Structure formats: structure tokens, C-alpha cells
Amino acid sequence: MGNDGLDAGQDEVTDARRQFAEELKSARELHNPRPLSQKALARLVGTSKSTISRVETCQGRIPPELPAKLDEVLGTDGKFKRLYEEVVSRSFPSLYRRRMALERSAIAIREWSPTIVPGLLQTADYARALFKGSVPRAGEDEVAAHVSSRLARQTILRGDTPPDVHVVLCESVLRRHLGSPDIMRRQLKALLDAGERPMLRVQVLPLDATAHLFSDWPVTLFTSLTHQTSVCVENFKTVGIIDEPDHVRMALRTYDEITSEALPARESASLIATQMESLT
Incomplete structure (x- = not known):
């Protein structure tokens, strides 16, 4: 039963992480006035293209300072900060x-x-x-x-x-x-x-x-x-x-x-x- 709880918790983290990745890719591709490439977005938020790529493919952790910068550059009114908080929250046991x-x-x-x-x-x-x-x-x-x-x-x-x-x-x-x-x-x-x-x-x-x-x-x-x-x-x-x-x-x-x-x-x-x- 303990292992089932751990697996369920990991599934919740994965789901939250995937949502962050999907929202990031969507916001980047639908950016107004023109879509942003991973390289262009990375330059605007002060990180590397490989970091944006890893985040969008759910590889490795999300840098803690990134969500606020994404909200600022993409004009998403705190969306990525909230999504990131959900990822962090689900990484802790439900208790x-x-x-x-x-x-x-x-x-x-x-x-x-x-x-x-x-x-x-x-x-x-x-x-x-x-x-x-x-x-x-x-x-x-x-x-x-x-x-x-x-x-x-x-x-x-x-x-x-x-x-x-x-x-x-x-x-x-x-x-x-x-x-x-x-x-x-x-x-x-x-x-x-x-x-x-x-x-x-x-x-x-x-x-x-x-x-x-x-x-x-x-x-x-x-x-x-x-x-x-x-x-x-x-x-x-x-x-x-x-x-x-x-x-x-x-x-x-x-x-x-x-x-x-x-x-x-x-x-x-x-x-x-x-x-x-x-x-x-």
C-alpha cells in the first residue's frame, strides 16, 4: 500500500510538470505579435535554449527563478508562478x-x-x-x-x-x-x-x-x-x-x-x- 501511495504521488507531480510544459510551449508559440522560438524566449528570460527545451520536454527540474520571468516576458499574469507552485506542492506528501x-x-x-x-x-x-x-x-x-x-x-x-x-x-x-x-x-x-x-x-x-x-x-x-x-x-x-x-x-x-x-x-x-x- 505504501508503494501505491508513492506511485500516485509521483503521477501527480508528473501531471503538474506536464501541464507546465504544455502551457509554456503554447504561450511561446502563440506569443503576440509573433511566435517565439525556444532560442528567442531563452534570450528574453536570460537562460539557455537547452533549459527551455528541457522544461518543455519535462526533463530535469524547473529553475525556481524561471516562472516569474516567463510571466513577465509572456504577459501571463502569474500563470507560470501558479503552475510552478502546483508542481512544488505535489512533490510533497498529501499530508x-x-x-x-x-x-x-x-x-x-x-x-x-x-x-x-x-x-x-x-x-x-x-x-x-x-x-x-x-x-x-x-x-x-x-x-x-x-x-x-x-x-x-x-x-x-x-x-x-x-x-x-x-x-x-x-x-x-x-x-x-x-x-x-x-x-x-x-x-x-x-x-x-x-x-x-x-x-x-x-x-x-x-x-x-x-x-x-x-x-x-x-x-x-x-x-x-x-x-x-x-x-x-x-x-x-x-x-x-x-x-x-x-x-x-x-x-x-x-x-x-x-x-x-x-x-x-x-x-x-x-x-x-x-x-x-x-x-x-
């Missing part, structure tokens, strides 16, 4: 898809992580080391697909209207070596760079902070355009979405408590930099 949808549409994201750097801020090497450690028998193609899907989520941070993102990490996240010192240095540098973005704040909760409701699990709070907040709690091979108002209020209160105990952003950046410099 996680609502979480991914909440993430894509959120105007504010609050994250707490007691163990690892959250996916929105992971580097490719860090994501690869994490996945290979959790799925040691995974082949290189599977690892590459996972890393690509993980990094694709980060496009929401580079859009025209990125969400407000607030991340609080346990200090142990900085000290836990998931990969070589070079991998950890690059990951910590990425955290420092992320904290300099105007819509993104990174704080560190010291190891001697008091216990709290979220001590055991990573928790994400998503706030929608209608200012409704949903709470996502992740555990081994499962994810729970909580919308019940009393529980949401409790989660928001807990997040505020964590934030108040965490180091201020500037002190958090200093601690991250110190840990980065200590890696040899």
Missing part, C-alpha cells in the same frame, strides 16, 4: 500540502525551531546533509529532488510582496553540526544574511531559557490575508494544522513568550557570527 498552501499565501509567518534551521532559510548543502542523514538509503536523484523542492519554497521570500517572517531558533540549532564545518559556516552566514532583510527577523533563544509549550516540537504560525492564524505542528512523518480559536490564542501567547525570552535580533546575530567563526 503536507495544506501546510505548503498556507505558507504560500501567508502575509506573516512565525517559526519556532528547537532542532534545525527551518526550510525557508536552509542552504542547499544543509538541506542535502539533513535529508541524507534522515533517509540514508536515498539515491542521488531522490536527494536532488528533495533539495530542489525545499529551495523552491524560498521563492516566496523573493517575491514583490514577501510575507513578514519571524524565526526563533533554539541556541542548540547553531551548535548542532549537521554536515561539515564548511556546510555549517555557509548555513550560519545565510542566517546572518536573512536577518538583514527588512521583512525578516531572526532571534536565538538561549539554552538556559525556561521551558515552554513548544519545547518539544517545531511550530509555525501562518497568518492569512484575512488575518486568520493557523498553527502547524510537525512531528515524525506527520503534521497537524490547528485552527481552533482557543488553541490558536494559546499558541500566539506562547510565541510571544518565546520572543520575549529570546535574544534581541542584534545580539542573536552576534551569537550566530561568533559560532560561525568558531567552526574550523
Whole structure:
């Protein structure tokens, strides 16, 4: 039964990928005032003809930056961005898809992580080391697909209207070596760079902070355009979405408590930099 689920999921990814390819070829050939060749389109979006060819024949991954450029050049009003998000969404197990949808549409994201750097801020090497450690028998193609899907989520941070993102990490996240010192240095540098973005704040909760409701699990709070907040709690091979108002209020209160105990952003950046410099 497990294999059937995997096959069904792969079929869904293939279908979404094929739709992206067909829409791209159609938009290119029907472009006004004249059709565009693969070479001409590649020049306009700043990529290679071979990349456009691979996308149209469903070979390899779709470069994360390509959909927005296609929408701009072809005047498709966000169509390729939406199609790409569907490809990414279907690459995750169905259990996680609502979480991914909440993430894509959120105007504010609050994250707490007691163990690892959250996916929105992971580097490719860090994501690869994490996945290979959790799925040691995974082949290189599977690892590459996972890393690509993980990094694709980060496009929401580079859009025209990125969400407000607030991340609080346990200090142990900085000290836990998931990969070589070079991998950890690059990951910590990425955290420092992320904290300099105007819509993104990174704080560190010291190891001697008091216990709290979220001590055991990573928790994400998503706030929608209608200012409704949903709470996502992740555990081994499962994810729970909580919308019940009393529980949401409790989660928001807990997040505020964590934030108040965490180091201020500037002190958090200093601690991250110190840990980065200590890696040899």
C-alpha cells in the first residue's frame, strides 16, 4: 500500500510538470505579435535554449527563478508562478500540502525551531546533509529532488510582496553540526544574511531559557490575508494544522513568550557570527 501511495504521488507531480510544459510551449508559440522560438524566449528570460527545451520536454527540474520571468516576458499574469507552485506542492506528501498552501499565501509567518534551521532559510548543502542523514538509503536523484523542492519554497521570500517572517531558533540549532564545518559556516552566514532583510527577523533563544509549550516540537504560525492564524505542528512523518480559536490564542501567547525570552535580533546575530567563526 505504501508503494501505491508513492506511485500516485509521483503521477501527480508528473501531471503538474506536464501541464507546465504544455502551457509554456503554447504561450511561446502563440506569443503576440509573433511566435517565439525556444532560442528567442531563452534570450528574453536570460537562460539557455537547452533549459527551455528541457522544461518543455519535462526533463530535469524547473529553475525556481524561471516562472516569474516567463510571466513577465509572456504577459501571463502569474500563470507560470501558479503552475510552478502546483508542481512544488505535489512533490510533497498529501499530508503536507495544506501546510505548503498556507505558507504560500501567508502575509506573516512565525517559526519556532528547537532542532534545525527551518526550510525557508536552509542552504542547499544543509538541506542535502539533513535529508541524507534522515533517509540514508536515498539515491542521488531522490536527494536532488528533495533539495530542489525545499529551495523552491524560498521563492516566496523573493517575491514583490514577501510575507513578514519571524524565526526563533533554539541556541542548540547553531551548535548542532549537521554536515561539515564548511556546510555549517555557509548555513550560519545565510542566517546572518536573512536577518538583514527588512521583512525578516531572526532571534536565538538561549539554552538556559525556561521551558515552554513548544519545547518539544517545531511550530509555525501562518497568518492569512484575512488575518486568520493557523498553527502547524510537525512531528515524525506527520503534521497537524490547528485552527481552533482557543488553541490558536494559546499558541500566539506562547510565541510571544518565546520572543520575549529570546535574544534581541542584534545580539542573536552576534551569537550566530561568533559560532560561525568558531567552526574550523
